Amino acid sequence: MRDENIKEIVIVGGGTAGxxxxxxxxxxxxxxxxxxxxxxxxxxxxxxxxxATIPHIRYFNQLLGLNEKDFxxxxxxxxxxxxxxVNWGQIGESYFHSFSPYGVNMEGVHFHHFWLxxxxxxxxxxxxxxxxxCLASKxxxxxxxxxxxxxxxxxxxxxxFQFDAxxxxxxxxxxxxxxxxxxxxxxxxxxxxxxxDGFIDSVSLESGETVSGDLFIDCSxxxxxxIEGALETGYDDWSHYLPCNRAVAQGCxxxxxxxxxxxxxxxxxxxxxxxxxxxxxxxxxxxCSDHISDDEAYAQLKSGLDGAPMxxxxxxxxxxxxxxKAWNKNVIALGxxxxxxxxxxxxxxxLIQTAIARLMTNFPDKRFNQSDIDFYNRKTLQEFEQVRDxxxxxxxxxxxxxxxxxxxxxxxDLPATLQERIDIYMESGRxxxxxxxxxxxxxxxxxxxGEDLRPKRxxxxxxxxxxEMLDRRMNDVRVAMHKCLEAYEDHQTYLHKLCSTx
Ligand code: FAD
Numbered sequence: 395m396r397d398e399n400i401k402e403i404v405i406v407g408g409g410t411a412g413x414x415x416x417x418x419x420x421x422x423x424x425x426x427x428x429x430x431x432x433x434x435x436x437x438x439x440x441x442x443x444x445x446a447t448i449p450h451i452r453y454f455n456q457l458l459g460l461n462e463k464d465f466x467x468x469x470x471x472x473x474x475x476x477x478x479x480v481n482w483g484q485i486g487e488s489y490f491h492s493f494s495p496y497g498v499n500m501e502g503v504h505f506h507h508f509w510l511x512x513x514x515x516x517x518x519x520x521x522x523x524x525x526x527x528c529l530a531s532k533x534x535x536x537x538x539x540x541x542x543x544x545x546x547x548x549x550x551x552x553x554x555f556q557f558d559a560x561x562x563x564x565x566x567x568x569x570x571x572x573x574x575x576x577x578x579x580x581x582x583x584x585x586x587x588x589x590x591d592g593f594i595d596s597v598s599l600e601s602g603e604t605v606s607g608d609l610f611i612d613c614s615x616x617x618x619x620x621i622e623g624a625l626e627t628g629y630d631d632w633s634h635y636l637p638c639n640r641a642v643a644q645g646c647x648x649x650x651x652x653x654x655x656x657x658x659x660x661x662x663x664x665x666x667x668x669x670x671x672x673x674x675x676x677x678x679x680x681x682c683s684d685h686i687s688d689d690e691a692y693a694q695l696k697s698g699l700d701g702a703p704m705x706x707x708x709x710x711x712x713x714x715x716x717x718x719k720a721w722n723k724n725v726i727a728l729g730x731x732x733x734x735x736x737x738x739x740x741x742x743x744x745l746i747q748t749a750i751a752r753l754m755t756n757f758p759d760k761r762f763n764q765s766d767i768d769f770y771n772r773k774t775l776q777e778f779e780q781v782r783d784x785x786x787x788x789x790x791x792x793x794x795x796x797x798x799x800x801x802x803x804x805x806x807d808l809p810a811t812l813q814e815r816i817d818i819y820m821e822s823g824r825x826x827x828x829x830x831x832x833x834x835x836x837x838x839x840x841x842x843x844g845e846d847l848r849p850k851r852x853x854x855x856x857x858x859x860x861x862e863m864l865d866r867r868m869n870d871v872r873v874a875m876h877k878c879l880e881a882y883e884d885h886q887t888y889l890h891k892l893c894s895t896x
Pocket of ligand 1: 406407408409410411412433434435436438439440441442443444445446447559580581582583613614615616617619641678710712728729730731737740741742743744
């Protein structure tokens with residue numbers, strides 16, 4: 395019988411996506427007969443941004459067996475407990491999207507309904523008073539979750555990291571190479587297809603070397619060398635929903651102890667990120683070129699830096715959207731070659747991680763079963779659309795009227811899936827998590843409430859509570875949250891302590 399098992403995997407590209415894939419596959423595919431090679435070109439380089447993450451990255455790091463202290467030290471990482479959004483709802487206002495939940499759910503009803511009813515009363519405390527990480531962010535505090543304290547809010551808090559993207563890719567490379575992945579330095583100049591079915595047979599390098607494979611993973615970045623360059627798969631452009639299409643990034647010196655969260659400040663035609671690492675601040679301005687020039691965008695970024703600029707600015711162009719098929723024939727696109735959603739909620743690295751997991755679930759043999767491929771592509775699209783809708787909410791919920799950019803995003807047509815969610819929330823306060831999507835009730839509530847979209851009603855079950863009973867419960871939750879905050883420590887001191895013992 396013919397052996398149909400995949401033996402040769404070729405990863406094209408050594409950015410975050412390429413090395414994450416190489417590291418994970420080298421661990422998950424335990425078969426010594428499978429040979430993984432990664433081709434990258436120093437001449438071309440990587441995007442080199444991507445410094446903020448979401449909590450799921452910890453599970454990826456655990457899979458690779460990384461020691462957290464070592465990881466923090468080697469990637470200049472800080473902890474991240476959420477994102478502060480400044481000037482999004484209105485200029486001068488801010489809100490916090492936290493990685494910890496609001497209050498506690500009661501009677502099977504999500505806590506935000508209790509808060510909504512309570513908020514009808516004058517002088518009721520804001521939702522941040524019931525959220526541990528929101529409280530911690532105000533004093534730059536951090537704590538690891540305490541799963542042993544079952545039932546305590548401390549057991550369910552989550553966290554992520556802010557790190558140097560270049561150092562992270564290097565770290566992944568170390569893991570991959572130590573597990574037998576072969577790195578090939580060289581520029582791919584040709585992609586060779588099989589005459590009979592158009593599958594990729596090999597890639598040719600500038601040096602004249604040819605690298606052939608059974609399965610190709612396209613991690614070549616925005617250019618999508620195999621998935622688009624060779625297979626012409628096509629791209630669904632979503633820039634009518636998310637019109638930002640450029641970014642300029644520049645590091646600067648720290649202005650004080652690094653805070654445990656990312657800040658996203660809205661400007662007149664986009665927004666600016668501020669990501670504190672141990673040794674510097676990462677900054678960037680994401681903007682829409684229809685409404686602001688590159689020079690003006692950079693001037694705005696520079697004037698908003700909190701420390702002296704470091705290095706040269708890096709200008710990037712992108713188009714929000716998704717490859718029509720992330721998996722086409724024997725090519726799977728990962729990372730930027732699969733699609734791009736702007737970094738407002740730091741989701742790109744996460745989407746690489748889930749794509750790797752999906753690839754493992756549907757790992758092919760040389761027959762490349764089309765039903766598996768279709769399933770993979772359907773799930774990828776679903777995941778991208780869910781994240782896309784959440785990102786759009788940040789824009790369309792705005793009350794800002796101060797620039798053509800904000801007037802456009804405030805009034806643009808929305809995807810039906812998002813419009814339905816907004817309609818349901820605005821009528822009854824109901825939020826839901828569909829198909830295990832990435833952002834749940836806490837995230838959606840943070841943005842709705844943070845941008846002043848308040849529903850007409852809350853859950854009817856809460857109407858059965860008397861005002862006194864509700865007051866008492868809300869007060870108990872608030873007191874408990876403040877009590878839990880005593881378990882937190884100063885972020886910088888805590889980080890320093892961990893890194894010094896790495
Ligand atoms: P790249 O980094 O572009 O790597 C491409 C690789 O392909 C390189 O090694 C290159 O040398 C190689 N290559 C290309 N062509 C050839 C060739 N012909 N021959 C050989 N090799 C070739 N993500 C987050 O999770 N959090 C964030 O905060 C975040 N911020 C971002 C901000 C911006 C402005 C942008 C644009 C992206 C951001 N991202 C973020 C996304 C993140 O940067 C990417 O998802 C991640 O870096 C993966 O990139 P990549 O590996 O797919 O592509």
